[in-house]
Amino acid sequence: MTVDTAPPPTAVPASAPAVRRKGPRPGRIGVHVFLMGVSIAFLAPLLLAVYASFRPYEETSRYGYFSLPRHLSFHYYKEAFSDSGMTKYFVNTLIIAVPGVIVTLFLASFVAFAVSRLRMRGGIVLLMLFTAGNLLPQQVIVTPLYVVFNRIPLPYWMSDSMTMFDSYWAVILVQIGFQIGFCVFVLANFMRTLPQEILEAAIVDGAGVWTQFWRITLPLCRPAIAALCTLEFTWMYNDFLWALVFMSDGDKLPITSALNNLRGEFFTDYNLLAAGSVIVALPTLVVFLLLQRHFIAGLTLGSTK
């Protein structure tokens, strides 16, 4: 009947932090003060942007951003949505990010499966090809792609610029090609931790490669896929460079690059820009907060074993 009974083996990962609990110590309070201080420091800039977005420009330009509010309103949010067409740019982002994430995860999970489960010859070479590719700086591949995309014709129904350049296809394709590497890396690590016996049994039952992948391996990878989904969506959503380089038509820009449109040539209303930034930041924050439990779980299993 001691307090320190060992937890049942299945519960070990979940209850790991509760291994030692000695009641409040002065050290604990110090830790809380420190963590609280850091948390506030980390949140402050974000809250500042939210605060600024509710205040009129005249007020902040007169009294500075660090002053008590005199007027608060949703004016800039309305302006950002109606005048600057944030909705349109948001849709543009989804046109790029949603197929991007789905195709990337699908292709990458099969490569990871082949590399880690099928024990093919050349598996390591493939793994290296993808992993190293993702680690290259984007700027290295920008120039040739820019030139090539300018020369690939597309029919009008696919791209109103009639070339690969200045079309969603270019950006989606680059996102997929560039991000596959990271997903292959994480998923291959994850799949390696799955017991081989499950596949053995399936093979004995006559399952083909596709069944082994789609029906058996993939469902087991749900935590890793959920984590990657959050990460990849955030990355593709936040990307700035590809659209900047591969698009010239302002109407097709994704939301991050469109933030620049809120900047005037001679006069910039920073409070409007603050509202725009909050609008841009909100979806990724929501996705993260909703999925964070899966996110940590997926990373735990993926990155270290």
Add this chain to the structure above:
Amino acid sequence: MALNTARRSARRGRRRFTRRDLVVLGLLLGIPVLLDIAIVWGPTLASVVLSFTSWDGVGAIKWVGTQNYANLFTNYPPFWPAVRHNLLWLGFLGLVSVPFGLLLAVLIDRGVRFSRFYQSTLYMPVVLSLAVVGFIAQLVFSRDQGVLNALIGNTKNPTDWLGDPKLNIWMILLAAAWRHTGYVMILYLAGLKAVDPSLKEAAAIDGASEAQTFFRVVFPTLRPVNVIVGVITVIESLRAFDIVYAVNHGRNGLEVLSVLVTDNIIGEASRIGFGSAIAVVLLAVSMGFVVTYLVQEIRGEKSR
């Protein structure tokens, strides 16, 4: 033993691929491999080739040998500052963000109350677009209305944190570290959760202090995470682009290599050969790190 038999039977299985299996393999391996070559490796090689030419993207491609590199090193004023800034970036993230992120992860992992709150708050900046981070940096650091000057009561003779070419890189580094720390923390947190608790218990029974337990027992098991964090930090520092671009398009004290590449390509001059030469310098540095990392990975692979 079990692993060996599994391996053997899997090897036998390989010969048993049916025609349908081969089609699936060919398609689903072929498409990503082609894509990777077309989008990543092909252009990388092309960049190297283009860096030895002079080209404006439209006219004839002229072979100029190493002239672009000679110009770059001797007669392109923003180049060396950019190199310095990228190195500074690496040093700052590596020596400030990474240890700080590790410290936060260790504190949170000890199972303090509200750990979920701390964890989400500290990670929050990571999900922000760097363009947004760059903009928020302006709100904080701007000369006349910025919060920092107001906070330190410096409104009479305000410091131009982002305009002063001696100061601004440090402010940008703070903003970059704000984001990087949370990323590092999450990775370490994930790593720490995977550490076998019985290791810690054993160390405690042997009378090890908390610090000893961490440095002698826990930290060594974090090696794979350390490697990942190291690689991400290097890559992040070399790729640095969005923040400076959002602040002032990478001028006046904020030159970085990636902005120079972009400027030369999509700028009006469209000096593609020259821009590629800068990109190749970036490539050479990062390949150094990437290859070291992969060699380690493969060693790990063989011992598995």
